[in-house]
Amino acid sequence: GENVEQHPSTLSVQEGDSAVIKCTYSDSASNYFPWYKQELGKGPQLIIDIRSNVGEKKDQRIAVTLNKTAKHFSLHITETQPEDSAVYFCAGGNTGTASKLTFGTGTRLQVTL
Amino acid sequence: NAGVTQTPKFQVLKTGQSMTLQCAQDMNHNSMYWYRQDPGMGLRLIYYSASEGTTDKGEVPNGYNVSRLNKREFSLRLESAAPSQTSVYFCASSSRQDHTEAFFGQGTRLTVV
Numbered sequence: 001g002e003n004v005e006q007h008p009s010t011l012s013v014q015e016g017d018s019a020v021i022k023c024t025y026s027d028s029a030s031n032y033f034p035w036y037k038q039e040l041g042k043g044p045q046l047i048i049d050i051r052s053n054v055g056e057k058k059d060q061r062i063a064v065t066l067n068k069t070a071k072h073f074s075l076h077i078t079e080t081q082p083e084d085s086a087v088y089f090c091a092g093g094n095t096g097t098a099s100k101l102t103f104g105t106g107t108r109l110q111v112t113l
Numbered sequence: 114n115a116g117v118t119q120t121p122k123f124q125v126l127k128t129g130q131s132m133t134l135q136c137a138q139d140m141n142h143n144s145m146y147w148y149r150q151d152p153g154m155g156l157r158l159i160y161y162s163a164s165e166g167t168t169d170k171g172e173v174p175n176g177y178n179v180s181r182l183n184k185r186e187f188s189l190r191l192e193s194a195a196p197s198q199t200s201v202y203f204c205a206s207s208s209r210q211d212h213t214e215a216f217f218g219q220g221t222r223l224t225v226v
Contacts, residue, residue, distance in 0.1 A: 004155075032213055043117070043203050043217035044156070089155060095211035103155035 002027040004092045006104030013080050014112055021107045023090035024072045030092040032101070033073045035064060038087045047088075048075070051095075080111045115139055117218035119204050125224045126194045134189040134221050136204030144207045145187035146171075146215065147179060149200040156203065161212075162187055194225045 003026040013019045025033075031052035036044035050057045050064045050073065057064050061080075066073040073092075077084055087108050093101030120135045138145065146161040148171075158171030162181040176198060178190045187206075191198055201222050205215040 006155075032211070034213070036217075041219070043205075043219045045217065046214060049213065091156075095213055101158065101212065103157070105153055105155045 002030055002092055002102040004090060004102045004104045006090050006107060008107060009105065010108045010110070012110045012112060015080060015082060017080055019075075019077045019080055019084070019109055019111075021075045021088055021090070021109070022072060023074070023092070023104050024070075025092040025102075026071065027092070027094075028068075028071065029094050032095045033064070033066060033090065033092050034101075035062075035075050036089045036091070036103075038089065038106075040086075044089060077109075080109075082111050082113065085109060085111045117204055117206055117216055119202075119218040119221050121221060122219070123222050125226065126191075127226055128195060130194050131190065131192050132194065132223075133191075134202055134204075134223075135186070136188065136218060137186045138204075138206040138216070139185065140206060140208065140216065141184070142206035142208045142216075143184070143210070144212055144215075145181065146205040146207075147177075147187070147189045148203045148205065148217075149173065150203060150220070151200050159189065159202075163210075163212075191223075194223075196225045199223060199225045 006023045034049035038044045063076045087106045090104040117138045147159040148156040160179040162168045165184045204218045207215045
């Protein structure tokens with residue numbers, strides 16, 4: 001089955017700096033890679049996703065890149081703000097089969113003033 | 114528009130007790146899911162329902178049963194709770210047939226003593 005590894009487990013950046021979180025996956029059949037943000041006491045919230053037919057996707061201050069050859073994808077947050085502090089999860093899987101979406105173990109991002 | 118609503122938010126059970134976690138969504142989504150979240154392990158799929166009247170096992174179904182009561186509601190039942198089922202449980206739903214873009218509820222924190 002799919003195996004998704006996520007690094008780092010914790011990340012501290014100063015406000016205004018950029019943050020990068022990286023994930024690798026093992027199953028070359030995976031074609032969907034979402035990123036979720038989870039604030040304390042809340043459920044995960046989808047912030048951006050990418051499919052295997054594109055290499056990069058941007059939405060304001062966040063972007064995701066995908067390298068299918070190397071089987072890795074990354075989340076980039078620019079101009080970080082205190083409200084970006086949360087736990088971020090990556091996931092990978094094959095669309096059409098819910099049981100095949102595998103989540104990473106999460107990155108706790110802290111944005112300091 | 115409440116989205117995905119889970120009840121209860123917190124629950125303590127004794128080993129061997131049974132309980133049902135409730136989930137309802139008001140977004141008219143076809144697909145619904147139950148995940149568990151354990152420290153250091155990310156989210157793991159327990160069961161999912163691609164449409165009203167259908168349910169399928171996910172990655173970790175043992176010890177659980179589910180019921181898709183109608184299009185809105187998807188319940189998770191623990192018949193005989195075990196300490197290993199101590200976790201945070203999340204319900205999610207999606208409007209997409211390929212199971213992407215899932216919306217999560219706020220979670221139920223369950224402790225089995």
